[in-house]
Amino acid sequence: MNIVVLVKDAVDEAELRADPSGHPIQKGATTKMSNFDKNGVEEAVKQKEEHGGTITVLTLGGAESKKAMREAMAMGGTRGVHILAEPEAAPDSLGTAYYLAKAIQRIGEVDLVVCSEGASDTYMGQVGAMVAEFLGMPFLAYAKKVEVDGVKITCEQGVEKGVRVLEAKLPAVVSVLSETNVPRYPTLLQVMVASKKAIEDVQLSTLKESDYPVTGFEVLSVTVQPVNRKRLILEGKPEEAAKKLVEALRQEGVL
């Protein structure tokens, strides 16, 4: 089975700082493989372990994206295809999906495209569905459980108070959740071997054709929600204060 897994080199949200006006400082921010994409890679590797075949790690991003690709390849990716797009020239979700789909068509026979629920930095959650549309493949979203039998894919999708089971013929695109699996940690040897696996660089211009789509919306701004400490002081005897604390935590939705 030939699998393509979509991986994004996302801004490390834990390291992201905001300027005084609340806008995140993107320039110079450290990046890493999107946390959710690790679940996508894990699912691809599990399917490869069960059915054999190849895993192509596909990324659109700047030179820094190679790090995330190498990590995905250390987890079990066979080869990489890197669509080069430095952050300042990066397309929007629709454009990204267009280029990814074009690259997948070039890869040739693909049975399954795996992606995650969204990127851990922007969390637009659009690319997977758009890629499926461009490729004319069915899209199975938010799969909690994935089973493939060679000709079809079956997924369990969590719905409120229940489970919905979806089935589609291959080839298909599936997006997985952070609860779908536990991503493995590659060993040092796997990391070293991955550093020698082939990554093909592809220029955006070689993929763009006359059918390049126009997005219907634009992102006007991104601001960080300020976090203010509550500085709540609970008075009274320890037993009373503990009760008040539990009540306060319940009200905040922590418990």
Next chain:
Amino acid sequence: MKLFGPEHERVLSSLYGDGASEFDVLLRSFSAVLEAKVLPLSLGLDQGKGDIGQTRRTLFEQGLCKLSHPERYGGMGLPFGVYALAMELAGAADASTAMSIGIHNTVADAVAQFGSEEQRRKLLPSLLSGEKLAAFALTEPSSGSDARSMRTRAAKDGKHFVLDGSKMFITNAGEADVYLVFASTGAGHSAFLVEGSNPGLKVGAQLREKLGMRGSHTAEVKLEKCRVAAEDSLLGDEGAGFECAKKLLDSSRIVMGMMCVGIARTAYVKALAYSRSRELFGKKLSDFQLTREKLANSVIEMNASRLLCMHAARLKELGLSFTSEAAQGKVLATETSARTCDAAIQLLGGYGYATDDVHRHWRDARLLAIGEGASEVLRLLIASRELEPTA
């Protein structure tokens, strides 16, 4: 807490040039595993609530011990400095686990350097994978840095040796599958590989009142008519044990120094974060000049320690003499670590003094100025090299 920082990236670049990016990716991945699977268990290990077997297994599964060993025995054949830097990260995640692995890998190093082809083939793959755990038994109740005065004896009996004596403060004692025991024979000091299951090898009670490194196992090991086959057991030539120990300790001192840098960095990062958030007299703690002096001194000394240890590692990789540099690196790093951890306690004030999660770093670091060559003895070694007659 991020264990791999820009300072690691920079030291790799300065030492390995173009090859650095590969090591950078490798160590970044390793630190992610440490952050997820070792660091969160570290406090529990110090408090006696954890199992060092679990954290050690994580490092073995990662392949930490394989890094710098030859590929033909299951290693990865990478430069020793990459292993040394990985040990800094391991020390930053959990000092006890790093200590246990560091000692274990010194024995693997002994087999790789001095073992017969048969001993290497038989033991190295299982030591590098962690299938077997090793202990290094040199120190005795009445001899530490003065190893030449050891009292353990190995008497030849046909094709066997019979070992009698006692070894003290042995890391991994009671858990190890194989012990590297140093003993005197007629020909001088010799090194022996003794199975943990040998009926003549007995492990005493665990030393539970240790100041630090409380997650690791430490005990006395007694050898009572411990009979071993010379062919399997004798490591290197009979009488060459002391030279073997000296060479092993040269490398091990680099590793212990790097572990100390890791311990210091973890304490420093906690103090830095606290100084940024703690307010007093209407200002942040980090706004005070005396705080900044402590932070700056810690950074200067940690970087200097790392660079000196890595310099010794690079000399070793190039096949040059590194005995003095390794000793210098260990002295500087162990003393830096104690100072940095002390500064962290001071900055955290009452919280530093009253909580295990801060003062345990100072307690852990304190051992390393004693073990594997006390600072005083290493200074003698360094000075004696300087006083050697010049050609």
